[in-house]
Amino acid sequence: MKSQSALTTWLASLDSRRLERVLETRRDAMGAPEPRSLGELADRLQRPASVALALPWLALPHLQVAEALAALPAPASRGALAKLLRVAGDDADRALAAVLEALADRALVWPDDAAGLHTAGPLRQAWDAPLGLDAPLEELLADTTSDELRGILLTLGVEPPDGAAQRLVALVEHHSAPERILALTARAPAVTRKLLEARAGAGPAEPAQFAVFGSRGADLEAGARWAVDRGLLVPDLYGYGPARMPAEVTLALRGPGRHAPFQPLPPSPRTVYVTPREVDREASAAAAAFAAHAASILAACSTTPPARLKSGGVGTRELARLGKAAQAGDAVVRLTLETAHAAGLLAADGDRVPPTEAYDAWAEQEPPEQFAVLLQAWRNLPLTPTQARDGDGKALPALAGAPPCSGCLQARQGLLDAAAALPAAQGVEVASDLGPLIAWHRPLADPSPDGTPFATLIREAEILGVIARGALSAHGIHLQTGDEEGVEVECRRLLPRATATARIGADLTAVVTGTPSARLASLLDSVADRETSGTASVWRFSARSVRRALDAGRAPEDITAGLADVAAGPLPQPLSYLIADTARGHGRVRIAPAACVLHGGEPALLAELAAHRGLAKLGLRQLAPTVLVSRSPLDTTLSALRAAGYAPVAETAEGTLRIEKDRPTRAAAVPAPRGRGQGSGGRTAAAHPARETPGLGPAALAARLLAAPATLPDPAPFTGGPPFGTDTEEIVSGWAKLLTYSDVRQLAHAVDTGGAVTVEYVAASGNRTVRTLSDLELDPPYLEAWCHLRSDERVFTLSRIHGVMPA
Numbered sequence: 001m002k003s004q005s006a007l008t009t010w011l012a013s014l015d016s017r018r019l020e021r022v023l024e025t026r027r028d029a030m031g032a033p034e035p036r037s038l039g040e041l042a043d044r045l046q047r048p049a050s051v052a053l054a055l056p057w058l059a060l061p062h063l064q065v066a067e068a069l070a071a072l073p074a075p076a077s078r079g080a081l082a083k084l085l086r087v088a089g090d091d092a093d094r095a096l097a098a099v100l101e102a103l104a105d106r107a108l109v110w111p112d113d114a115a116g117l118h119t120a121g122p123l124r125q126a127w128d129a130p131l132g133l134d135a136p137l138e139e140l141l142a143d144t145t146s147d148e149l150r151g152i153l154l155t156l157g158v159e160p161p162d163g164a165a166q167r168l169v170a171l172v173e174h175h176s177a178p179e180r181i182l183a184l185t186a187r188a189p190a191v192t193r194k195l196l197e198a199r200a201g202a203g204p205a206e207p208a209q210f211a212v213f214g215s216r217g218a219d220l221e222a223g224a225r226w227a228v229d230r231g232l233l234v235p236d237l238y239g240y241g242p243a244r245m246p247a248e249v250t251l252a253l254r255g256p257g258r259h260a261p262f263q264p265l266p267p268s269p270r271t272v273y274v275t276p277r278e279v280d281r282e283a284s285a286a287a288a289a290f291a292a293h294a295a296s297i298l299a300a301c302s303t304t305p306p307a308r309l310k311s312g313g314v315g316t317r318e319l320a321r322l323g324k325a326a327q328a329g330d331a332v333v334r335l336t337l338e339t340a341h342a343a344g345l346l347a348a349d350g351d352r353v354p355p356t357e358a359y360d361a362w363a364e365q366e367p368p369e370q371f372a373v374l375l376q377a378w379r380n381l382p383l384t385p386t387q388a389r390d391g392d393g394k395a396l397p398a399l400a401g402a403p404p405c406s407g408c409l410q411a412r413q414g415l416l417d418a419a420a421a422l423p424a425a426q427g428v429e430v431a432s433d434l435g436p437l438i439a440w441h442r443p444l445a446d447p448s449p450d451g452t453p454f455a456t457l458i459r460e461a462e463i464l465g466v467i468a469r470g471a472l473s474a475h476g477i478h479l480q481t482g483d484e485e486g487v488e489v490e491c492r493r494l495l496p497r498a499t500a501t502a503r504i505g506a507d508l509t510a511v512v513t514g515t516p517s518a519r520l521a522s523l524l525d526s527v528a529d530r531e532t533s534g535t536a537s538v539w540r541f542s543a544r545s546v547r548r549a550l551d552a553g554r555a556p557e558d559i560t561a562g563l564a565d566v567a568a569g570p571l572p573q574p575l576s577y578l579i580a581d582t583a584r585g586h587g588r589v590r591i592a593p594a595a596c597v598l599h600g601g602e603p604a605l606l607a608e609l610a611a612h613r614g615l616a617k618l619g620l621r622q623l624a625p626t627v628l629v630s631r632s633p634l635d636t637t638l639s640a641l642r643a644a645g646y647a648p649v650a651e652t653a654e655g656t657l658r659i660e661k662d663r664p665t666r667a668a669a670v671p672a673p674r675g676r677g678q679g680s681g682g683r684t685a686a687a688h689p690a691r692e693t694p695g696l697g698p699a700a701l702a703a704r705l706l707a708a709p710a711t712l713p714d715p716a717p718f719t720g721g722p723p724f725g726t727d728t729e730e731i732v733s734g735w736a737k738l739l740t741y742s743d744v745r746q747l748a749h750a751v752d753t754g755g756a757v758t759v760e761y762v763a764a765s766g767n768r769t770v771r772t773l774s775d776l777e778l779d780p781p782y783l784e785a786w787c788h789l790r791s792d793e794r795v796f797t798l799s800r801i802h803g804v805m806p807a
Contacts, residue, residue: 006118007042010110019702025106028053037708045107049805051122056410056444061264065099068260071130075116086259095264137246138172140234152231181252191223199245200253266440269433271426274469283473284494286465291371292515294336296326296533305354313397327533331386334398338385342377367515368491384408407446414442416480419472427470506572508541546582556583594629735781735798743804751776756807762800772807
């Protein structure tokens, strides 16, 4: 509460522009309902789940400064922080100020009126041992008995005062002087001195194994007993694992020359001089090639939608088929499918993944507009689409619906930031050198599972032309800043417009330079087979390909006229002969559909049946004087004829009479009751509400919050405050006893409006997880919801929900 009060005070001191920046950078802490006061905003900003979502987007120096602050007593002074980081000189001081400013923009670190630096509580707890320091001596000895404290003081040669509290104060005061610790260590046995020096350099030891309760100190390391007797090491109260070294002892043994790491500048990769024209040329070639391949791949999906595996996703066999059809590699196929799916151009439908209606509009666009759609989708993909194998080397399907990967998003933004930070007219000599830069910009991002860090991600950027000649391309610059309009403008500048004509040769090939237009590609795909794609595409005509067009209902005259319209010159004579010869033999044998066949020896009777108006629904058609075919199944046709007064008989497949026997009546199987998520009244696994965003933008919300009283949130109804806003709030608060009123309001709002929320949930086993829930239904004492972590309906106990934040 003290930290929240300090944050509220600091937020109240900001101007509207600075508060707007805080709201924009911590968008994850917003949601519905919007905070009504700065106190409620401070409460949301300090929630553990909200801080956990903000951490992965920090660069290396931000995390280093945050860890150093977590190791210092709160609130820390700017001078103590600079001393711990060994910040000396104007440049380093400016770098530290910039880092603190960035952390303040995220409301993770903020100053007070006394120049102290406060850190968000969950951020301080993000490190179990910041800088390798364990808890201070006073905390480690809090449960030590008075007699044990007396023994330590006597061993140190200090007269023990009366009372456990006074003895603890005396021991802490003795160990607060580094020179005493060093002098004491100098008199220690060699094995003890070696142990202490190793522990001071490595930080707190991890518990090795469980010990028997009450066996304190029974399994101490060699040489540890001497240090324990003098308070240099403190064994666990219940004997778990090795003894712990207090922070005061660690700092004294490390000496004044040891400092916390602080790397304000990114690594310096090997760079080469590149001109903007060179970058544009390579980026244009890569983007044009990908756009052409993507159009071909999606056209192949339109012709024959890829099949899905039983386990979900598109397997390697279908990926290879699409790659062969479009003359594209596996990485390009995967990248196209994932970006098209994210852009809404593809969607799963049963056991297939066909294009959606949005694809038809996309296919009519020019290549620059098509490429811009897929490029924007790539920027926001919560996965690495070209990752073909998992950590065990097993092949991964595409479009498998893997859980969202926040680390993948961070890595992609880190790549864009790293490339944007390169000096002007400079590109990395080797693309893999961007890996260490990405690690500096996003230390918590997930590197590629293969050998070179982020190699898969960098290769994707090169395929899309975002990285060209080791530098950020023109459309990559706008992608990095999130300028969608700028991305579209650069795509139109770099990518040529579609080609509407083809050079058709006497060797029965059609060559298109550049990206073919949608009309041209559709025409050539219908009458020829594509052989190559890329900067130039080649189609080959054959009797089989022409017959395919004729089968689709196109007349030979229409095929010839269509090709003549798109040909750069007159149609070659061999192609005209091929079309005419193929059309001459087309349709000489016809196959008619029939569900059953009617035949008899009386042509007049069969003619009567064919002309009978009452039997029109059967779809009878006369093929010969004594043969009719019906579009209706045999039993349906048989019943209709008997109802019309005729006396037909049925035959078996072998042509013998079918003997009809009465079968005993049996009840149909009763279908299992449909649960939630099935039928028209329920919800399906694929239908989830979109993330609910605040009704006000950051600027308007900042102005409203600054105008409101800078107080803590209104008192909750269960602490004497005003009544609940809704019945749902009252029900939730009655069962979720661990939630604050702000959390109760947010969870109740999600239940009432159908929104999504993220909750901290403690299972019956004691495991704490963070889950995103949607489609909430209240059934006290339970909450039924769709769990995005498990991709299934789940039931949650309200009393086990420990926190609520926006999804």
